[in-house]
Amino acid sequence: MSATVKTLVNQPYKYGFxxxxxxxxxxxxxxxxxxxxxxxxKNEPEFMLEFRLKAYRHWLxxxxxxxxxxxxxxxxxxxxxxxxxxxxxxxxVESLDDIDPxxxxxxxxxxxxxxxxxxxxxxxxxxxxxxVSIATTFKKDLAKHGVIFCSISEALQDHPELIQKYLGxxxxxxxxxxxxxxxxxxxxxxxxxxxxxxxxPMELSTYFRINNGDTGQFERTLIVAEEGASVSYLEGCTxxxxxxxxxxxxxVELVALDNADIKYSTVQNWFAGDENGKGGIYNFVTxxxxxxxxxxxxxxxxxxxxxxxxxKYPSCVLLGDNSVGEFYSIALTNNMQQAxxxxxxxxxxxNTRSTIISKGISxxxxxxxxxxxxxMNPKADGARNYSQCDSMLLGDTAEANTFPYxxxxxxxxxxxxxxxxxxxxxxxxxxxxxxxISEEDAISMLVSGFCKDVLSELPMEFAAEADKLLSxxxxxxxx
Amino acid sequence: MSITASxxxxxAMDNITMLDLSLAPLLRLAEEGNPVFNAGSAGxxxxxxxQGAYRVSHRAFPTRKDEDxxxxxxxxxRKTHFRQAAQTSIQSHELDVFALEETAASRIVxxxxxxxxxxxxxxxxxxxxxxxxxxxxxxxxxxxxxxYLSQQSRNLDVFASLNDAGVRxxxxxxxxxxxxxxxxxHILFIGKPEDQPVAMQSRxxxxxxxxxxxxxxxxxxxxxxxxxxxxxxxxxxNTVTEVWxxxxxxxxxxxxxxxxxxxxxxxxxxxAQAQDSRYHLTEVNMGAQLSRHTLTLNQNGAQTETxxxxxxxxxxxxTSDTHTAVNLQHPHGTxxxxxxxxxxxxxxxxxxxxxxxxxxxxxxxxxxxxxxxxLSPKARVDTKPELQITADNVKCTHGATxxxxxxxxxxxxRSRGLxxxxxxxxxxxxxxxEILNTIAIPSLNTGLVNCVACRTID
Numbered sequence: 001m002s003a004t005v006k007t008l009v010n011q012p013y014k015y016g017f018x019x020x021x022x023x024x025x026x027x028x029x030x031x032x033x034x035x036x037x038x039x040x041x042k043n044e045p046e047f048m049l050e051f052r053l054k055a056y057r058h059w060l061x062x063x064x065x066x067x068x069x070x071x072x073x074x075x076x077x078x079x080x081x082x083x084x085x086x087x088x089x090x091x092x093v094e095s096l097d098d099i100d101p102x103x104x105x106x107x108x109x110x111x112x113x114x115x116x117x118x119x120x121x122x123x124x125x126x127x128x129x130x131x132v133s134i135a136t137t138f139k140k141d142l143a144k145h146g147v148i149f150c151s152i153s154e155a156l157q158d159h160p161e162l163i164q165k166y167l168g169x170x171x172x173x174x175x176x177x178x179x180x181x182x183x184x185x186x187x188x189x190x191x192x193x194x195x196x197x198x199x200x201p202m203e204l205s206t207y208f209r210i211n212n213g214d215t216g217q218f219e220r221t222l223i224v225a226e227e228g229a230s231v232s233y234l235e236g237c238t239x240x241x242x243x244x245x246x247x248x249x250x251x252v253e254l255v256a257l258d259n260a261d262i263k264y265s266t267v268q269n270w271f272a273g274d275e276n277g278k279g280g281i282y283n284f285v286t287x288x289x290x291x292x293x294x295x296x297x298x299x300x301x302x303x304x305x306x307x308x309x310x311x312k313y314p315s316c317v318l319l320g321d322n323s324v325g326e327f328y329s330i331a332l333t334n335n336m337q338q339a340x341x342x343x344x345x346x347x348x349x350x351n352t353r354s355t356i357i358s359k360g361i362s363x364x365x366x367x368x369x370x371x372x373x374x375x376m377n378p379k380a381d382g383a384r385n386y387s388q389c390d391s392m393l394l395g396d397t398a399e400a401n402t403f404p405y406x407x408x409x410x411x412x413x414x415x416x417x418x419x420x421x422x423x424x425x426x427x428x429x430x431x432x433x434x435x436x437i438s439e440e441d442a443i444s445m446l447v448s449g450f451c452k453d454v455l456s457e458l459p460m461e462f463a464a465e466a467d468k469l470l471s472x473x474x475x476x477x478x479x
Numbered sequence: 480m481s482i483t484a485s486x487x488x489x490x491a492m493d494n495i496t497m498l499d500l501s502l503a504p505l506l507r508l509a510e511e512g513n514p515v516f517n518a519g520s521a522g523x524x525x526x527x528x529x530q531g532a533y534r535v536s537h538r539a540f541p542t543r544k545d546e547d548x549x550x551x552x553x554x555x556x557r558k559t560h561f562r563q564a565a566q567t568s569i570q571s572h573e574l575d576v577f578a579l580e581e582t583a584a585s586r587i588v589x590x591x592x593x594x595x596x597x598x599x600x601x602x603x604x605x606x607x608x609x610x611x612x613x614x615x616x617x618x619x620x621x622x623x624x625x626x627y628l629s630q631q632s633r634n635l636d637v638f639a640s641l642n643d644a645g646v647r648x649x650x651x652x653x654x655x656x657x658x659x660x661x662x663x664x665h666i667l668f669i670g671k672p673e674d675q676p677v678a679m680q681s682r683x684x685x686x687x688x689x690x691x692x693x694x695x696x697x698x699x700x701x702x703x704x705x706x707x708x709x710x711x712x713x714x715x716x717n718t719v720t721e722v723w724x725x726x727x728x729x730x731x732x733x734x735x736x737x738x739x740x741x742x743x744x745x746x747x748x749x750x751a752q753a754q755d756s757r758y759h760l761t762e763v764n765m766g767a768q769l770s771r772h773t774l775t776l777n778q779n780g781a782q783t784e785t786x787x788x789x790x791x792x793x794x795x796x797x798t799s800d801t802h803t804a805v806n807l808q809h810p811h812g813t814x815x816x817x818x819x820x821x822x823x824x825x826x827x828x829x830x831x832x833x834x835x836x837x838x839x840x841x842x843x844x845x846x847x848x849x850x851x852x853x854l855s856p857k858a859r860v861d862t863k864p865e866l867q868i869t870a871d872n873v874k875c876t877h878g879a880t881x882x883x884x885x886x887x888x889x890x891x892x893r894s895r896g897l898x899x900x901x902x903x904x905x906x907x908x909x910x911x912x913e914i915l916n917t918i919a920i921p922s923l924n925t926g927l928v929n930c931v932a933c934r935t936i937d
Contacts, residue, residue: 393871415881
């Protein structure tokens with residue numbers, strides 16, 4: 001490996017700083033009292049406490065799943081702080097002027113300016129710091145269109161009936177071990193409601209930031225698009241560098257009614273640990289969308305570059321006739337990272353269609369697995385699926401695996417799955433070198449070409465960002 | 480070591496009801512005056528059994544909570560009280576369905592897992608090749624077999640260990656160095672159901688020493704009137720076949736599973752391939768109400784070539800499961816796998832194909848394809864082609880498709896004057912032919928093609 005390549009590989013994680021801020025944290029550990037305490041701190045309605053306690057009691061009976069192709073030491077669930085909030089933000093803030101300047105500065109450093117003058121003109125942002133939502137921009141403009149975009153705690157105060165109607169309908173409290181844990185202790189998250197017939201006028205975005213070293217982050221996102229509504233939503237995430245592993249167990253639920261359209265994009269860049277695999281986030285996330293109405297559509301796009309371990313399967317339940325599910329994914333692992341990610345497409349309604357495009361890139365000593373399920377139920381007449389998962393190996397110590405599960409219970413359904421594995425060829429690099437393009441540039445061009453099908457699905461501003469992120473993470477991985 | 484030692488091992492198996500019921504008598508019968516024991520094998524064979532019983536007692540019976548058995552429910556084996564199948568004989572006409580004219584003088588027959596010399600004839604086979612059962616092997620060779628028997632099966636699932644524990648007789652095919660045998664060798668395992676559920680164990684070892692070449696037809700059927708699809712009493716055939724292909728050797732292996740309509744077969748095939756060897760398998764699964772075939776292949780040397788072709792054809796209430804695992808360990812290996820399933824009625828077909836390419840298996844060329852044809856609204860397919868790759872300089876692809884007969888294709892044939900019935904069958908036959916045509920034995924090929932046609936009549 002040449003010297004320039006080495007400096008590129010060892011690019012520091014630039015979001016790894018810690019904000020020194022006074023926090024209101026509860027003691028470590030989890031018990032029924034902790035669940036009650038979190039609920040009380042957030043002044044939640046009675047049904048929410050019931051919801052949490054039900055989930056907690058289920059969780060106690062469940063065991064941690066072991067089937068994923070990842071290894072990690074046992075997690076001590078009693079050694080995690082389940083709630084941490086900046087002290088000054090415990091009261092509801094009316095305007096940005098009330099927010100601790102240190103927090104605004106943090107988000108500015110992360111490239112997410114919240115103040116009126118600097119923020120992006122066409123993107124509304126909900127900023128979440130450890131366990132609470134700090135600020136949501138453009139709320140008033142959105143309200144004019146009837147769009148509700150706020151933190152889930154606020155929604156629980158202002159629109160409890162909507163939360164009660166939809167929360168837990170897509171991912172039930174007892175769905176899986178981490179979803180149950182999340183349901184019991186989730187602290188905050190975003191809530192989006194697009195009423196009938198409204199096309200959301202701007203991109204919505206949530207930015208998650210873990211700051212406290214001992215905190216687990218458990219956020220919950222709920223997006224509801226009523227008949228004929230449409231929305232594009234993006235989440236981003238970063239965390240400081242710590243030597244210890246932190247748990248991030250989020251739940252995202254999407255509900256699309258008749259003719260609605262939800263596009264959900266993720267650029268995940270949690271701290272991945274150092275090159276020896278020390279530290280980093282355990283990203284154990286349950287994301288599921290329900291195409292409840294006819295002709296509805298849910299599209300997941302994800303760029304997974306961070307986290308020590310990723311365990312994530314954004315899924316679509318295609319219940320309404322003619323509904324469409326899409327999954328576009330780039331998963332990049334380097335050093336000691338482990339990713340077991342993919343999707344589930346459950347076809348229930350007639351003429352439902354789904355597309356899966358997954359691109360996995362593994363470098364260093366990482367493990368990168370695609371695990372997907374395509375299920376055609378007996379009533380899904382005329383259902384179609386096309387899956388393609390391509391892997392690119394950089395170096396001979398990285399691992400690329402595919403585990404596609406296909407279950408077909410319907411004669412009229414049609415399923416196609418394809419997978420391939422490749423590497424960046426010597427000839428390709430030589431061709432670029434001939435044209436005076438350095439090895440690093442050549443690799444980043446080849447990688448971004450490999451990922452083009454997925455990058456083109458991202459909203460414009462973020463596609464460029466994600467492309468840059470990929471080349472930054474990868475350059476020099478071949479040497 | 481004595482019977483009591485094996486029985487002690489069994490006593491620890493409280494959690495495995497099926498084994499409680501069947502293993503003790505199985506072991507006892509196997510040791511009482513059985514022809515298997517001769518001077519060369521007596522000592523080590525007992526050891527194989529005891530170790531098998533020990534492994535069985537230390538492993539849980541598979542349930543749907545195990546990843547490998549997630550979609551195949553074998554709980555019927557736990558619930559049923561099986562008796563050990565008796566040593567018995569059959570009428571010669573019961574054999575006619577499975578006999579092949581090409582192998583009239585190169586055939587060995589096992590009934591309920593025990594050698595039946597009256598039906599076996601190996602006169603057409605050349606010198607330098609042993610085809611028969613364990614008892615007929617010379618003392619020297621029998622002693623040498625300790626290096627083969629159970630050496631692969633001990634690493635397989637609990638059913639393979641059960642076979643180790645209860646082995647009563649072994650079909651042995653052993654070719655010396657540089658012996659090339661073009662004549663196909665027919666190894667026929669016939670099960671004879673009784674009026675209550677019985678369990679039997681079939682065991683086969685095939686060894687091709689370096690530079691040799693073999694054509695094997697491993698055939699499982701049931702003794703009944705006419706076609707083996709007819710219903711009889713439930714029976715359970717637990718089979719294990721271990722194959723060694725030494726350096727530069729070649730084996731063409733055909734495995735036909737046509738168990739009776741109420742039979743259950745759990746089969747394990749394990750193959751060890753040495754450097755520069757070639758192994759071609761064509762497997763056909765048609766019979767049994769519930770069948771599972773687990774194939775484990777290890778490429779233990781460089782430049783090995785593996786071709787796996789499979790056809791599963793099920794209808795009615797049948798369930799057929801094929802799990803294959805190919806482990807490449809050395810550079811320049813090639814794997815070409817095509818598995819096809821035709822599923823009719825309320826049947827269910829399961830395919831799980833795993834290809835593992837570790838770091839030192841550079842320059843591997845592996846292709847795997849699973850294609851499924853659904854013929855009825857209630858038919859069901861589960862497929863999972865798995866790839867695990869660490870080596871970077873490799874070419875690996877896999878794919879899976881599930882579909883029904885294309886309307887366009889039927890329309891095309893109808894526009895050429897074929898009626899709907901003929902058009903459908905032409906397409907189904909062609910789908911199956913891609914696999915069946917790799918079988919180079921004309922009478923077997925014809926028989927199977929007829930079988931496919933017979934099974935798809937509406």
